[in-house]
Amino acid sequence: MSGSPGGVNRLGQGIEAMQSPTTASAPGRPRSFARLIWWFVFIAGVVYFILPLLGTFVFSMRAIPTFSAYTDIMGDPLFFSSLAYSFTVGIITIIVSIALMVPTAFWVRLRMPRARPIVEFITLLPFVVPPIVLVFGLISTYSHPPLPFTYTDIGSSALLVAGYVILSFPYMYRAVDTGLRSMDIQALTEASQSLGAGWLRTLATIILPNLRVALLSGAFLTLAIVVGEFTMANFLARPAFAPYLSNLSSSAPYQQAAVALVSFGLTWIAMGFIAILGRGSRTRVTVTGAR
Amino acid sequence: MTGTAMPLNAQGAPMARPGRRRFNLTFLGLVPFAIFSTLFLLIPTSYLIVGSFLDSQGSVTLQNYAGLTDPVPINAYVTSIEISFVTALAGGVFGFLMAYTVISGGLPGPFRSGLMTFSGVASNFAGVPLALAFVFTIGRTGLLTTFLAGIGIYPYENGFSLYSKLGLEIVYFYFQLPLMILIIAPAIDGLKKEWREASENMGASSAQFWRYVALPVLMPSLLGSMILLFGNAFGAQATAYQLTGGFINIVPILIGNQLTGDVLHNVGLGYALAMGMVAILGVTLVAYSFLQRRSERWLR
Numbered sequence: 167m168s169g170s171p172g173g174v175n176r177l178g179q180g181i182e183a184m185q186s187p188t189t190a191s192a193p194g195r196p197r198s199f200a201r202l203i204w205w206f207v208f209i210a211g212v213v214y215f216i217l218p219l220l221g222t223f224v225f226s227m228r229a230i231p232t233f234s235a236y237t238d239i240m241g242d243p244l245f246f247s248s249l250a251y252s253f254t255v256g257i258i259t260i261i262v263s264i265a266l267m268v269p270t271a272f273w274v275r276l277r278m279p280r281a282r283p284i285v286e287f288i289t290l291l292p293f294v295v296p297p298i299v300l301v302f303g304l305i306s307t308y309s310h311p312p313l314p315f316t317y318t319d320i321g322s323s324a325l326l327v328a329g330y331v332i333l334s335f336p337y338m339y340r341a342v343d344t345g346l347r348s349m350d351i352q353a354l355t356e357a358s359q360s361l362g363a364g365w366l367r368t369l370a371t372i373i374l375p376n377l378r379v380a381l382l383s384g385a386f387l388t389l390a391i392v393v394g395e396f397t398m399a400n401f402l403a404r405p406a407f408a409p410y411l412s413n414l415s416s417s418a419p420y421q422q423a424a425v426a427l428v429s430f431g432l433t434w435i436a437m438g439f440i441a442i443l444g445r446g447s448r449t450r451v452t453v454t455g456a457r
Numbered sequence: 458m459t460g461t462a463m464p465l466n467a468q469g470a471p472m473a474r475p476g477r478r479r480f481n482l483t484f485l486g487l488v489p490f491a492i493f494s495t496l497f498l499l500i501p502t503s504y505l506i507v508g509s510f511l512d513s514q515g516s517v518t519l520q521n522y523a524g525l526t527d528p529v530p531i532n533a534y535v536t537s538i539e540i541s542f543v544t545a546l547a548g549g550v551f552g553f554l555m556a557y558t559v560i561s562g563g564l565p566g567p568f569r570s571g572l573m574t575f576s577g578v579a580s581n582f583a584g585v586p587l588a589l590a591f592v593f594t595i596g597r598t599g600l601l602t603t604f605l606a607g608i609g610i611y612p613y614e615n616g617f618s619l620y621s622k623l624g625l626e627i628v629y630f631y632f633q634l635p636l637m638i639l640i641i642a643p644a645i646d647g648l649k650k651e652w653r654e655a656s657e658n659m660g661a662s663s664a665q666f667w668r669y670v671a672l673p674v675l676m677p678s679l680l681g682s683m684i685l686l687f688g689n690a691f692g693a694q695a696t697a698y699q700l701t702g703g704f705i706n707i708v709p710i711l712i713g714n715q716l717t718g719d720v721l722h723n724v725g726l727g728y729a730l731a732m733g734m735v736a737i738l739g740v741t742l743v744a745y746s747f748l749q750r751r752s753e754r755w756l757r
Binding site: 200201204205207208211214215217218219220221222224225266267269270273274277278281285288290291292293294295296297298299300301302303304305306307308325328329331332335365387390391394395396397400401408411412422423425426427429430433434436437438440441457 | 483484486487489490493494496497498499500501502504505508551554555557558559562564568572574575577578579581582583584585586587589590591593594595599600601630631632634635688689690691692693694695696698699709712713715716717724727728731734735738739742
């Protein structure tokens with residue numbers, strides 16, 4: 167899958183970037199001095215990447231006895247309940263996002279190509295409306311009748327899921343659309359319908375399985391983003407993982423360091439799954455994440 | 458799409474189940490998406506837009522936007538833009554160098570996939586845990602700070618603070634750098650070996666190759682990627698909030714304060730602040746997609 171970096175370049179598609187693992191032979195005939203400089207750049211970057219992780223780990227080890235920071239958080243019910251809450255929200259977000267994006271992208275490609283610019287525009291909007299603005303809008307709109315979502319816990323959680331689904335639009339839509347492009351949905355749909363299947367059945371048993379790699383990597387990216395997301399969860403006062411981590415604060419600094427590392431580990435696991443799934447194809451990058 | 462004619466898709470082939478003579482209901486397939494985005498994206502955004510033009514009595518006013526020129530909002534925008542610009546430029550240049558190093562700098566192959574995978578993780582490692590990691594590293598009692606004190610260097614006694622603009626830039630750099638590496642890698646891949654050979658055959662030096670071939674080809678991608686990084690930093694709220702406890706004056710923090718009613722008690726100003734943010738990000742997106750199209754010319 168090396169070579170062609172094309173296909174990334176239409177409006178907004180750079181929001182996902184290609185990653186081809188094979189070494190391309192771009193220009194450059196490194197002489198030994200040049201090579202030394204490249205090594206220096208590389209090592210400086212690696213040191214910068216690793217130092218904060220090392221600092222966090224060392225700090226978590228200052229707790230006495232050693233490792234007690236980790237055993238402490240294992241004994242903290244809030245650690246597990248916040249993690250469970252964020253995972254639940256993440257999984258519901260994934261389901262809603264897939265249920266929304268797959269039929270939409272399918273329909274645009276098959277029957278309504280003229281709607282493509284509008285759909286693409288809407289799925290790009292989360293880049294222009296960042297989480298802080300989106301949650302501001304959601305709270306302003308839905309904290310009073312006629313739709314008082316924030317009056318109840320379940321309503322606030324629903325609003326949070328809705329916000330996360332919106333955040334997932336840019337990469338989910340493009341993942342599904344790219345997946346659809348690589349198969350002949352015209353023929354598949356006609357074949358399926360000539361055998362008597364309806365639209366829903368075609369989507370569920372023909373299109374969806376063919377999209378599983380794209381959907382799974384989108385799902386793991388969503389999970390990584392949702393579990394680490396702070397802004398929206400915090401303003402909606404949800405008992406999520408990132409607000410929990412933030413609130414540990416100065417009362418339990420070592421434990422906070424331990425949880426921060428756990429958070430990094432979770433991101434690592436999610437991205438690891440994406441790397442395995444997308445072996446030889448592409449890694450998705452998003453700029454609408456939890457920053 | 459007319460209801461009577463057989464509808465054609467983009468390839469010009471007949472659609473599945475063509476030729477039904479009835480009112481066209483094709484648009485119904487997009488209704489769930491339309492309803493969802495209207496409810497949770499378009500209406501909330503419109504609410505902010507409309508609210509930004511209303512005063513507390515509900516009559517139309519431009520007072521909220523006039524309020525943006527007060528010192529606090531102006532400073533917030535200036536600081537936000539400065540932080541985003543500095544980290545986009547630094548992350549862009551250094552990210553390009555790192556990506557070029559592993560792709561064309563003659564480093565062994567596994568370094569590339571290793572760096573790419575790690576960049577995927579690091580670009581998503583942001584917000585609260587990222588801010589904390591830096592506190593534990595270069596905060597007042599952080600690992601690096603204590604190490605430096607051991608060899609007689611005291612950054613905090615010499616005006617440095619992690620909880621300042623410079624500190625925030627150092628932290629943002631952590632997600633800007635890997636994002637740049639991921640975005641620019643395909644463009645570097647697109648630099649063809651033949652161009653290098655052709656320019657060398659014509660007697661060009663390495664510097665001339667970069668000056669007249671590589672940089673002009675890469676420039677739209679480089680600029681576009683940096684613009685994306687700008688927007689990426691501009692919209693960030695969680696990292697800054699965690700790092701400074703909400704006490705740095707940047708736009709996302711100011712909007713957040715407005716939302717919780719801590720500092721300002723002027724909702725209209727909050728709406729206007731949010732609109733200013735949307736406007737700036739809108740410009741970056743337009744500029745980005747323009748440059749993205751320019752970069753297609755050579756890199757495919």
